[in-house]
Amino acid sequence: MELKLDRLTKQFGAAIAVDRVSAAFSPGVYGLLGANGAGKTTLMRMICDVLKPTSGSVIWNGGPIERLGADYRALLGYLPQDFGYYPDFTALDFMLYLSALKGIDGRMAKRRSMDLLDMVGLADVSKRKIRTYSGGMKQRLGIAQAVINDPKVLVLDEPTAGLDPKERVRFRNIISSFAQDKIVILSTHIVSDVEYIADEILMMRAGSIVMAGTVAQIVADIRGTVWECGVTPQEASAMAASMNVGNLHYDRGGMAVVRLVSDTRPHPQARLVEPTLEDVYLHLFSEQSGDASGERGAYHG
């Protein structure tokens, strides 16, 4: 079971939204991390065969998906960013409706719909109209509908948008439980959404995958360059203006504690600290970090 992207490219007029992305996915959870506009949605829409690439291809088990057509879509589950929910349907009716569209027969559809609604914690409210659901409940319904056909490939585009921290945790746990024997690709710009559940992280910037690997591999890349130091507020402002400062907070004594990425010791009091995925993200996506894709070279699978 393998999904491959081969120099996948999408151009809108003169703008290149996705630029020769190559990657290979086997069962597991992949976190596609990138700032707004990095090209995540465009990439996912091509993976789901709802947007034709300008060039390059998506290959499922050795065959380009444009040749597989409906056979490929039958093994795909997709939660788009702007998912339409039919507010006057109940969750159960909505699941049954989608089951019918996917050719799942009546009795089986009902059992599976109820099982999935139960799994995402909506069994008790399955007969309530979707318009009465909170954002988190709608997102959980979004996941349930995406897996109604027991997909081999599950693509979730910013599935945690609008969720509170508790719902995010719940959502991550649901995804982890679904992920066995499936390829799950999940896009987000929130590091903690994927830090704990992704087997592999793909960092996307300006249409390219600029880094890929396990959290440990990615983090190792900047080990020895993440510093923390306590400085005066004036020093903190000067550092923020000229260096790649990530987190900054003021302690009770009025001193600033600055966390930053720098190849050299940024301040006499600075001490090296263990890097996190958030440090890598802030480093890659900070405006001052220069062209990280050029610096590190785009990753082509």
Ligand SMILES: Nc1ncnc2c1ncn2[C@@H]1O[C@H](COP(=O)(O)OP(=O)(O)OP(=O)(O)O)[C@@H](O)[C@H]1O
């Ligand atoms: N249909 C379109 N026509 C023209 N430009 C587009 C179209 N879709 C996307 N783009 C452009 O392609 C680039 C990538 O957009 P995309 O939505 O894929 O990014 P993203 O990483 O998913 O961001 P977000 O998290 O904001 O959705 C952006 O510059 C966007 O304006």
